[in-house]
Amino acid sequence: MININYMSRTPVYEQIIEQIENFVLVGVYKSGDKLPSVRSLSIELSINPNTIQKAYSELDRKGITSSVPGRGSFVSDNALGILKENNRSRLDELMGLLSKLVIAGVSYAEIISCVDDAFKYCTDKAE
Amino acid sequence: MININYMSRTPVYEQIIEQIENFVLVGVYKSGDKLPSVRSLSIELSINPNTIQKAYSELDRKGITSSVPGRGSFVSDNALGILKENNRSRLDELMGLLSKLVIAGVSYAEIISCVDDAFKYCTDKAE
Amino acid sequence: MININYMSRTPVYEQIIEQIENFVLVGVYKSGDKLPSVRSLSIELSINPNTIQKAYSELDRKGITSSVPGRGSFVSDNALGILKENNRSRLDELMGLLSKLVIAGVSYAEIISCVDDAFKYCTDKAE
Amino acid sequence: MININYMSRTPVYEQIIEQIENFVLVGVYKSGDKLPSVRSLSIELSINPNTIQKAYSELDRKGITSSVPGRGSFVSDNALGILKENNRSRLDELMGLLSKLVIAGVSYAEIISCVDDAFKYCTDKAE
DNA sequence: GTGGTCTAGACCACG
DNA sequence: GTGGTCTAGACCACC
Numbered sequence: 438m439i440n441i442n443y444m445s446r447t448p449v450y451e452q453i454i455e456q457i458e459n460f461v462l463v464g465v466y467k468s469g470d471k472l473p474s475v476r477s478l479s480i481e482l483s484i485n486p487n488t489i490q491k492a493y494s495e496l497d498r499k500g501i502t503s504s505v506p507g508r509g510s511f512v513s514d515n516a517l518g519i520l521k522e523n524n525r526s527r528l529d530e531l532m533g534l535l536s537k538l539v540i541a542g543v544s545y546a547e548i549i550s551c552v553d554d555a556f557k558y559c560t561d562k563a564e
Numbered sequence: 565m566i567n568i569n570y571m572s573r574t575p576v577y578e579q580i581i582e583q584i585e586n587f588v589l590v591g592v593y594k595s596g597d598k599l600p601s602v603r604s605l606s607i608e609l610s611i612n613p614n615t616i617q618k619a620y621s622e623l624d625r626k627g628i629t630s631s632v633p634g635r636g637s638f639v640s641d642n643a644l645g646i647l648k649e650n651n652r653s654r655l656d657e658l659m660g661l662l663s664k665l666v667i668a669g670v671s672y673a674e675i676i677s678c679v680d681d682a683f684k685y686c687t688d689k690a691e
Numbered sequence: 692m693i694n695i696n697y698m699s700r701t702p703v704y705e706q707i708i709e710q711i712e713n714f715v716l717v718g719v720y721k722s723g724d725k726l727p728s729v730r731s732l733s734i735e736l737s738i739n740p741n742t743i744q745k746a747y748s749e750l751d752r753k754g755i756t757s758s759v760p761g762r763g764s765f766v767s768d769n770a771l772g773i774l775k776e777n778n779r780s781r782l783d784e785l786m787g788l789l790s791k792l793v794i795a796g797v798s799y800a801e802i803i804s805c806v807d808d809a810f811k812y813c814t815d816k817a818e
Numbered sequence: 819m820i821n822i823n824y825m826s827r828t829p830v831y832e833q834i835i836e837q838i839e840n841f842v843l844v845g846v847y848k849s850g851d852k853l854p855s856v857r858s859l860s861i862e863l864s865i866n867p868n869t870i871q872k873a874y875s876e877l878d879r880k881g882i883t884s885s886v887p888g889r890g891s892f893v894s895d896n897a898l899g900i901l902k903e904n905n906r907s908r909l910d911e912l913m914g915l916l917s918k919l920v921i922a923g924v925s926y927a928e929i930i931s932c933v934d935d936a937f938k939y940c941t942d943k944a945e
Numbered sequence: 946g947t948g949g950t951c952t953a954g955a956c957c958a959c960g
Numbered sequence: 961g962t963g964g965t966c967t968a969g970a971c972c973a974c975c
Contacts, residue, residue, distance in 0.1 A: 459664075459667060462667045462668060463667060520668065521668050521669050523668075524664060524665060524667075524668030524670070525665075525668060525669075525670060527661070527664065527665060527668075528665070528670070528674070528678055530661060531661055531662075531665065531675070531678055532678060532681070532682055534654065534657060534658055534661060535658075535678070535679060535682035535683075536682055536685065536686060537586075537651060537654065538651065538654060538655070538658065539682055539683055539686040539687075540586060540589050540590055540651075540686060541589060541647065541648055541650075541651030541652060541654070542589075542648050542651075543651070543652060543655070545679070545683055547655070548658070548679055549676070549679065551655055551658055551659060551662065552662060552672070552675055552676065552679065554659070555659055555662035555663055555665075555666055556666055556672055558663065559663060559666040559667060560666075
């Protein structure tokens with residue numbers, strides 16, 4: 438289910454974090470669900486267990502999951518809330534990117550059409 | 565004129581590249597203009613000359629500038645064209661970011677208002 | 692009666708030990724009293740019986756209880772004495788914590804008031 | 819300067835964190851100071867660089883330090899404030915420990931004398 | 946079986 | 961030289 442892009446500059450463990458977070462956001466993982474074990478996921482992705490461990494620790498730290506030694510890692514109750522709040526703060530990122538595009542001379546119409554596409558794509562997938 | 569954010573994960577030399585490219589895009593630098601020398605810029609920003617050199621080499625490689633040993637670095641004739649083309653390709657990046665925001669439940673209206681702000685901000689600054 | 696905090700770093704079996712020891716200290720369990728059976732406690736807390744077993748074995752080893760196979764676990768005669776002696780050794784722990792607080796700039800008055808509170812709270816509960 | 823207790827249950831990397839934090843609290847490290855490099859500290863303590871790295875990352879995350887790749891790790895401006903605030907919240911920990919001691923029958927006088935000792939010890943060291 | 950910690954050794958981009 | 965990431969392989973306590 439998780440895809441890793443080894444060419445990307447974003448570290449593998451962050452790619453894992455992001456994709457798991459997305460699974461929570463779209464409802465694939467719900468509060469209380471158990472994540473795959475460190476070892477099983479490391480085998481599935483043929484990635485070193487330490488890398489998975491790092492991703493899981495970070496998710497714990499963020500409050501998205503809570504890991505219990507000897508039991509596993511579980512999605513927290515307020516995971517969805519945390520994520521929605523965090524991602525909302527990415528509007529800043531959007532502003533930055535938009536500024537660059539505007540400077541580059543991309544027209545208003547083009548960007549709006551892009552926004553429309555994004556909404557269409559995501560709502561289609563949700564249906 | 566150039567601001568470096570040492571806390572950012574994007575390397576210093578890329579920050580330099582991006583800001584010089586922006587200067588070209590908004591017309592601060594025009595075709596044929598001479599960039600500050602490696603040494604002077606390194607002193608001004610109190611940055612290692614090697615880092616400036618790396619930024620300038622990269623700009624050369626992209627075709628934005630052309631450096632003449634012993635003379636300096638000059639903005640190419642087709643610099644503006646290249647940049648506009650390159651930056652247009654960032655629409656992919658925009659799509660990626662938008663998808664995340666949509667998944668996070670950010671509303672259409674919010675995003676549109678953000679786009680509007682970006683256009684207002686940039687056109688105001690241009691006037 | 693026993694509360695387990697799965698998020699805590701202290702292992703479950705130690706949490707069980709500590710709470711049973713506290714019951715002895717405050718007089719809920721007296722010498723000769725029978726502890727709940729491994730199985731019943733494991734069901735009540737929905738915890739693996741092995742974990743309960745480990746806690747009981749440790750209590751035996753400390754001399755707090757003595758288990759008779761097939762009969763159950765019973766609070767030893769000198770349990771209270773052992774515990775009072777053991778816990779007194781925690782004054783070291785107190786010193787360590789106090790040092791940190793002092794370094795962090797917590798005032799003498801604040802700490803004393805904290806001590807007073809602890810005594811009030813505990814004596815109230817005992818009444 | 820840093821002492822590691824390998825017998826302790828608290829992980830090595832946390833021991834490092836705590837001792838560095840203490841150095842900041844007592845003024846050995848001030849805002850802007852450079853921490854020893856990951857490698858040099860790993861050699862000095864004969865500990866694997868990864869373990870040091872983990873400690874430094876955590877310090878970064880807490881906002882105590884900020885690490886710049888290629889430059890080093892530096893004590894943040896507000897490090898002292900963060901630490902004082904954090905440690906003040908350890909008063910809860912103190913309450914927990916005190917309760918145990920009170921239950922164990924340690925007298926008020928004994929605890930107060932312990933508090934006095936802690937203050938004497940720390941103020942002596944500071945002079 | 947689980948998560949967590951640690952070592953050893955390597956590589957990378959950056960300065 | 962710096963911090964950061966990753967792999968390989970090991971060990972631990974806990975369940």
